[in-house]
Amino acid sequence: MATFATRLIAVKNMLAGLNAHVSELSKRGYTPEVLDQMSTLYEQAIKRDDNRNALKARSREETAQAEKTMGDLERLCSDAKKLVRMGYPRRPGPSAGSEKASIPVKLPRHRPGKKTVWLAKQDSRNPAVPRHQAGDCRVDKK
Structure with missing residues (x-):
């Protein structure tokens, strides 16, 4: 399917051609009211496309800001994790003299x-x- 902009260009060209041949089209039953309705809908479509493009631009800006915020948050979490690792000793595992120590099976x-x-x-x-x-x-x- 064609893009929205391509479809608008096709409608614009159709309107230009229809407006150039209004007298011939009126003989075939295509009234000027239909052309006016097409022009009105075309203008509405252009406005909606402009609004849609503005929303897309704002969405990209918000996404970039959200990514930056998430990067800052992940960096702080990483720093906190390093501090925790350095500040607290590891949990002791079974030692050689411990009763819970198991003898590994040699494969x-x-x-x-x-x-x-x-x-x-x-x-x-x-x-x-x-x-x-x-x-x-x-x-x-x-």
């Missing part, structure tokens, strides 16, 4: 060109327990 490294096969211990509750849960593994070539 085998992936070696390109080799296939890792987990050995499973048969268990009555779960017959297919991966061996890495028990702590050892075997690496085979492909």
Whole structure:
């Protein structure tokens, strides 16, 4: 679809052509009242387009101001976050002597060109327990 301005130009050209041939059009039933109505609607459309363009310009200005305000706010929040990080110690995690400290499970490294096969211990509750849960593994070539 054409833009609003392009459509207004097309209507303006149509009005100019119709006004140039009023006598011929009146013979075909196109009265001057219809041309007056078209001219009035054309003027209203121009005013509405001007109002719309002014609203768009104000909207762009408001958007730019809102973006600036949001940038300032985010900068202040970032500064506050840095102050909080520097001012408060981190929560202590489990230490080496702590009872809650868990021993990490050492998993085998992936070696390109080799296939890792987990050995499973048969268990009555779960017959297919991966061996890495028990702590050892075997690496085979492909």
